[in-house]
Amino acid sequence: MSIMGAISGLLASNEHMDTISNNIANASTIGYKSSKPVFFDMFSCSRESNSINGNGVGVSNIIQNFNNGMLVETGRDLDLGIVQDGFFRIVDAKGNVHYTRNGQFSLDKNKNIITMEGMYLTGKNKSYPQNTSNNSYGLETLNLRHGNILQEKATSSITLTAVLNSNTNSINDKIDISDKNMPQPEDYRTYINIYNKNGEKEQINISFYKIKKNTWKVDVESNENSINDSFQIEFNSNGELISDANLKIKPKNAKYEDITLNLSNTIEQENSENGNEKFSQDGYPKGYLKTFEISQDGEIVGIYSNKQVQVIGQILLSKFINPEKLRPESGNAWSATEKSGTEIIGIPGDTGFGFLSKKTLETSNVDLNKELINMIVAQRNYQSNAQSFKIEDKIISTIINLI
Structure with missing residues (x-):
């Protein structure tokens, strides 16, 4: 009918x-x-x-x-948008896994990253394996508490780039360059602060003396005499360093790590002014987390009071072969079904995954x-x-x- x-x-x-x-x-x-x-x-x-x-x-x-919604800027540190494919992987208090495109996150009292509905964002805390096969990342609730303190690190490497004047007069042959008690003319000196195993800072002086043509002596000493080493370096006629560029410094005090002084970019140049140095070292004192940023590839980068930056977490995304078969749920989330296919986990920006846009949100x-x-x-x-x-x-x- x-x-x-x-x-x-x-x-x-x-x-x-x-x-x-x-x-x-x-x-x-x-x-x-x-x-x-x-x-x-x-x-x-x-x-x-x-x-x-x-x-x-x-x-x-x-x-x-x-299809992707439009991205709008919010200026909020924990607002994230996904450009192209992928879902944030979240878990509820019972451990059930859900997925969402809503990147409005906040921190709870325990510094877990949570959604506005109280579900926990998952990923990898601290370092993560770049070469791990799919779905074996060992996902966990992202928590920033472990990144509150960055422990001190003793200096183990110093990189120094300097320009030495090849026209500098050599030390008088009568002076014994191996005699530390003999005053010697100083052609070029610089200093740098390093750190011991306790995070304490100490200044070391690095001095260069020309011994003969294309040959220089390098003295490394600290104010407290815990470091006192000498080396000899040689250059070719083009001013390029031909001797070992990595000098091994052996501190007398056990509070210090063995230190490598890298002079690979130091050159000898005619009619130049001694100096123009650039240097860096890898030690630092204890630091406390001041703030953090989230990169396009999902790295949570901590910024510390000691001016150091360090990755303290990694957000990972999930995707499905047939997302249209995901089961919609309250709270703007989905759960996997048999028809949606197997969950695929990856780093934002990798092949097949969208990247993150910080301080933005994806609208409806x-x-x-x-x-x-x-x-x-x-x-x-x-x-x-x-x-x-x-x-x-x-x-x-x-x-x-x-x-």
Whole structure:
């Protein structure tokens, strides 16, 4: 009977309207993905007849549109947007895994990174294996408490780049350069602060003396005499260092690490002024976490009071072969299903994964103009099916009255 087709049309139009209303209601929901119903036609036939009669319409599925929403800047450190593919992987208090595109995060009292609904963002704390096979990262709740303190590091390497004047006069041959008690003319001296195993700072002096053509003596000594070493370096006629560029300094005090002095970029140059040095060293005192930043590849980089920076965590993303089959849940999240496929985990920016945009959020991908047009269409469909129902009802009433 045509009345059944009208009823099915009313039900399908009503479900269409429900989907449209839900989309419009979530037009401002961060990371929301719009949905639409998939309709199918229904037919029936009987054993007594070869004719096939239309029986109306049904809704086979509600499909989700996972196109990216627009990114908007917020200026907030823990707001993250995903450019292109991927989901943030989150877990609830019971350990159940969920996925979201909503990058609004905050810190709880224990410094866990959590969603606004209180779910925990997962990844890898501190260092992570770059060459680990997929899904074996050992994911854990991201927590910044372990990065509160950066322990002191003793200096083990010094890099010094200097320019030495090849026209400098050599030391008088009568002076014994191995005699530390003999005053010697100083051609060039610089100093640098280093750190011992306790994070204590000490100044060391590095002096250069020209012994003969293309040959220099290097003295390294500290103010407290805990370091006192001498070396000899040689240059070729082009001013390039030809002797070992890495000088091994052996401190007398056990509080210090053995130190490598790298002079590989030091040159000898004619008519130049001694100096123009550039130096660096790898030691530092204890530091405390002041703030942190999140990079495009998901690294959480801590910035410390001792001016050091260090990776303290790694955000990892998840993706699926068929994300449209993820089960939507309250709280703007999804959970995996058998039809969505196996979860694939990776570093943001790697092949197949989107990268992170810091201090931004992904808005809903609902197009209000299209939804309002769809609403008018759904409304007209509903009214037309209702009219069909009324006419069929009048026909049935007329037939009953004739009996």
